[in-house]
Amino acid sequence: MLTSKMILAFIIGVATLPVILGASAWAKSLNLQMKWWKWTLLAVWYILLIFFIFLDFTFIGEGEVSAGWKMLLFQMVIMIILGVGLGRLLWHGRLKSS
């Protein structure tokens, strides 16, 4: 039986390839000097983002709506701070190389 969970898992899986190809294209376009550890940091940041969204919507789904939104807000603030830090790190490499 095809369930909504299976369809969503399929979409998440299929979307992974364009996400990776897109990230690579953006890196080249922005002239970022990407190294393996930069890719690792970026992947960790993105997986953490996905994890938090999955977690918070799980709570919303199980009826803890207020807790889910509050946690999402809190975690997104953290992710933005981490994202800015990561962006500066990547951007720094670009400026040096140029």
Added chain:
Amino acid sequence: MAKENEKSGNSVSRRDFLKAGGAVAVGVQIGAVAGAGLAAGRDTSTLTGWQHLGDNTQFVNRKPLEIEGLPYKIVGTTRRCEYVESPFSRSSLVMRATMNARRKKQASEELDTQQSDFVKDIAPEQVQGESAPVLDHQKQGPAYPEAHEFPEPMLGYYKEHPGAYELDKIRMEEILPQRSENEKKYGTHYKLINAWSSAWGTSEPITQPPEISDFRIGGGRRSRPIPESVPFKSKKLASELIKKVTHHFGASMVGITKLNPDWCYNHSLRGSKERGSYDVPEHWKYVIAFGVPHQWEQMESNPGKGTSSDAYSRSTIAARRLENFIKSLGYAARRHSPMDGYDIIGVPVLVDAGLGQQGRHGVVITPETGTNFRAGFVTTNMPLEIDKPIDFGVNEFCQDCKICAEICPSQSISYEKTNEDMTTRGYRHWEINQTTCFNFWMQSMGGMGCRLCLTACPYSRKNNWAHALARKIDTDDPTGLVDNALIWNQKTFFDTPDASEFLPPPDGRFANYHEAPEWLSVEKYLDINTIDPSKGL
């Protein structure tokens, strides 16, 4: 040159396509993850209520959690529990004493009145016979007997615990009359949960002492001695079979242990007419302990829109089935269950049988359903392989958590960091004030009782990926960091009413832990006028 431009142009175009596609894919993936999260949260197969657990109910492998030796410290001379030590058991004696006192008082008052009216030919017995309303406490007025008027064993208990006398008195003189008033005001709002709760009622009292009832099968005229015992190939196989059939009979978790005589109530033995001290029957060698979770939605809307009766009923029926199964194979058996009564204390038996650990709130926390379950037991002489107690970090978690203590409306649960100063009958374990707890039971509306500590316990969560992951990481973390992070998370982001909001008006508003399910909504289904006190007055 032209070739290079063309190449460059194609390359840029392809790159732009990938960039745009990547950005769209990120959006799609995040949307799909959010949708998958919602689906995971809503998935009813992850509820740990009895109707959702499916076949694989005891899903935690206990082998890595097993410990050697006793699961509790012995810190003094140990002894058995007296019947009167439990306010739940004591309540029937309290009620009986109160009724007798009221009858005496009323008889004497009526006699006085009638004598003053020159009506002297009415015997006191007749007056007593006419006056026996049980529930209208307001009319009866305060009539709780003095402590010294009680017979043993209540007399001795009250002498030793004067605080318990005061609390019993408050219950009879203040709480129950107030509850009658609240019932008149708000009773209609609880029609559905009360009906649902009472629908689970089932009771088959044991009427003969263990030396008879445990060796006979069937009731009434069909009662007959148990057949000759059938030997098993091994104790291990016997235990394996017993666990399987207990699951079939309705239990979600099963464990087996030897019966420690200290866990048998003294001065109370079902089926025995005498209330004296008794020796624990020799054929109560082993106990099969099991748990049945509550229905999830009503569990979440405790105390007003919740009940204990559903899990009580299911564990009681499972216990009867298991008792009959064992007897049919020729072994003595006696059930101990919420609706047919207990001769043993449940919590330490469950701990011994490796079903879980005792929490700060005094009840057992299991790895599968937390505290969302009710227990049943069968004592037997069938030779069985026993399980070991387990440790999955509950004691360390409870030291820091205190959520149950904070939410308890009667403040019956300790805030102490550890249970080092708590000793009961020679054993060290978490203690609560059972009498104040019971007094709040008697204040609450709906299916009667409270169960807030069971509901609020962070272990009583669903079995979806988020909670399963948290439990797994927490159990494996020796540093306590995960404990602290989970507790901070729970207290910071999850809204619950304050403890005082669960109290009756005007101090509180008869709040519920969570919104009640729609099928308990009186407003939706019944054509009656109601006042919902939880919405505020």
